[in-house]
Amino acid sequence: MAAKRKFWGTALLGLALALSGCSGSGGNASAPESSGGTNASSLDPVTLEVVVPGAKGANFDEVLTEVNKRLKAELNTQVKFTVIDFADLSQKTNVMLASGESVDLIFDAPWLHLDTMASQGFYEELSGLLDEYGPNVLKTRPQQMWDANKINDKIYGVPLGSAYTQQRSVFIRKDLREQLNLPPVKTYEDLKAYLYAVRDNMPDITPLLAGADDVTYSWVNWLIRDDTSVNIRPTNFAGASLMLYYKGNDGKVYNFFETKEPKIWSNIQDVRKLFVDKVMSQDVLTNKSGPMEMQLQNKVAATPQMVFGVPESFNDQLKQVVPNGELEAVRLFDLTPGKNISNFKMDNFICIVKTSKHKDRAMMFLDWANRQENYDLLERGIEGVNWKAVGEHQYETLNNDGGIVSFQLMLNPTLEREWAGTDDENLKYNQFITQADNFTKDVLTGFTFDPTPVKNEVAQFSTIQAKYYNGLFNGALDPDEYFAKFKEEGEAVLGKIQNELQKQVDAFLAKN
Template sequence: MKRTVKRTCSILLSTVFLCIIILTGCSNTGQNSGNAPVTEDGKLDTSKKVELQFYMLGDAPKDLAVIEAEINKMAQEDLNTTVKFNFTTWTDWDQKYKLLLSSGQSIDLIFTAEWTQYQSYAKAGAFLALDELLPVAAPELHKFVPEDMWNAVKIDDSIYTIPATYKEYVNNGFVYREDLRKKYDLPKPVDLETFEAYMDGIKKNEPGMMPVSLNSDVIGNLHDRYTEISSFAGPTKYGVGVKYDNPKEPFIFWGSEEHKAELEMLKRWADKGFIPKNVLNIKDTLQSQITSGKSAAIFGDNPTRFNDAVIKIKASQPDWELAYTPFAEKTGYSTPVHPIHNGFAVPKNSKNAERALAFYEKLVTDKRYNLFTQYGIEGKNYEVDANGYYKLIGDAQSNGFPREGMNGWAWRNPEFMLFDEGYDGVKAIFAELDKVQKPDIFTGFAEDYTSYQAEKAALEQVEKQYLYPLLAGLVTNIDEGIDTFLAKAKQAGLEKVQTEYTKQWNAYVEEQGIQ
């Protein structure tokens, strides 16, 4: 009974959060989106001192207070502003994010991406439109971001986030301990079959090590990786699949033969001991598990994060060796990151929208701000060698601010970026991916769940209760597990959600001229 009550309350809370965002968004549309306060000479008025609330996802670096103090010295002088940097931690970040945007709390800058549902939140009115504010409050930033990128992040013809301008690929690839692969003469992971054979070898020869890094996000770390390497579907939100080469014909993935094949593979992995029985309770990041030696591989990570792991391992375990195989070697194509992927928005409840944009302009375009917040203090956290390469001082445990320690992917400035020598390998990966690049047709889609927000919230809870255990390989009878999951999903309103979502997708494809 308690479990039922807890689940019901969770559904209701989720629905309430969404309703609050929608309702307050509608009533506050346009708030602070008019002309910014300016002085007689046309400059932004900074006569009133303010403190900005800045929210980033993930875990705060140990030296955050030191960096914050340095930044505030400059911001106080330049903008009569101080900033409080807040981090959600990676534990239940999605619920925390939702709460931040629905609670009415005053927040001035918050990270956005397609994986934080930027498009849906923007449609729901969670963020301020920036079109009129940017030219006055952040004119240099407005010029710095190319016009095509501003256009790419627009939702309903308005700008709600500031995109990153660094071109990169965040498509996944296998990350694995190359030293162990060589030692035990294991196959190079290039597809699902060879990756499983690699894990078999690790399990046999290194019984005290997990073959693969996993945590409670089984959707992101197992399902999404499976669909990407299988190359048969794009996003499968609400069980609706879209094939890259046939985007005009979305299909129902949940309950299909492809879905069953995925679950059978994951059940086999669980039976072999690749997936820990307590995986749904693990909160460690995938990267920390491999850099600490707990795990021997990651089932899909992007080239940049792979390189970050290489840096940490080189500093603490120079005898270890990491290797990387892009999924594109199997799928035959890759997509450059969409401008929506990394950005910062001004939430609708910000009391200091203009100053927030002025400060963010400093983060992106002022080298002092950028280097401090991306790399820490030179001589303490990092050094630059004679060839211009970044070098971490100490190791991942002793260093209080590793490279991009604030998860500042969104305010990367290609003109200021520092790379370690190993990043030459990432650039080489990017060069190969350039040869097979195709446009990202998925990220520009902006879902509007206003008409099915209650069903959406209920469906999320059904997924966690019935789909997650299937993905974790914890359900003995897969056919019965799928039937139970689909029955509960239908009770939650699955058909309504799928119908409306598919209709919106088809309209998007038609509007964008996607073939």
């Protein structure tokens, strides 16, 4: 399940994704050890260079000071974070790794370049380090997570996640819906009725803005991923691109140029109509502000988001612009047990760089971060100042809440807390996706594509895809005209990638 948490863009990012986890119900992991048992005086002083995506939150410096205070006392270690904007993440991390820049820990993901970098030897294999220095890292993740997130049967990154699929919803304005005398939105047709009503009655507000700088958030991708009638999933050869996709659970790689998959194509036609009808933002391909940012400024009425419920802080911010404004989440996810397929892969990983001179200390730091008190500090900030605990696995926000990292460094199903104000409906969805038995196991669970044999073709197709994909999948390009151009330029290259991917899939299935 590829996901790129790109559109939060600001300090909203870390908070929203922290809310996406669930309270300690992620599997059979044992409780983490309460202390590291390391004598700091026996360790040489070390400063670790850590590279993560996102943006620095309001409490970044204050929380980092407390992190380093604790680390100094416990591990004679300090950490320095380099925070890279998502728009620059791929290029800058590529340069860092290729140039041998001094980095100890670095964020990577299947939608970024994890498989490529691991295959090319940029990351340390972690089994030995985990066994020796990472008991808490191991214990806070169920065995299913470790088994499903290897690359060539080896561990090149610590999997970061708290459920077996992505949370997905569409945030709409409840106050606008009620003002328009529309009932609660339960279906996609209900959602379109709301969008058209906004267009017809509220000319100063753009009805819909999807994300055009990340294929994950393209409108067609968003709809397809929640449609269990087809169970179409990206192969992750190029992030969340659906140009090569899996369908059902038959172990076949499908090529959209060849199949013109009816459900994908009908969604492309549908979003084209939304664009022509001025329901989809006319600036969807050029908008520089994040969709969430635009929505909180009362400029957009609906946006796709990678959570099931609306964070309290979002409504607080919206009310500063519109006193009666209120967001609500439209969930199109199917809660029928067995209908959704999962390969139990995580979206994000933290890796130890092969050239790091402090590999043991890097793992010791990760182990430290996977203890509840330190996890809470990193994710939520200083207890009593930024947040307070409620019960065993819940929390309440205080003024100026928020920490500095979560999905970028240590997110796991054992230590996540649920916001105490989470409504029952949101809780129902949250809890559903943390239970492995609610999912049908993908026959390709544990499979990872090695793009090395076709790395030139992957790079070439990525360039071609950038010209067409988001325009087609967000409605900004006429599919009758531009799909043919896309196919003419990309079909031969994509066919080579498909053949290699299918070859590796067949070998995996034969062995398993």
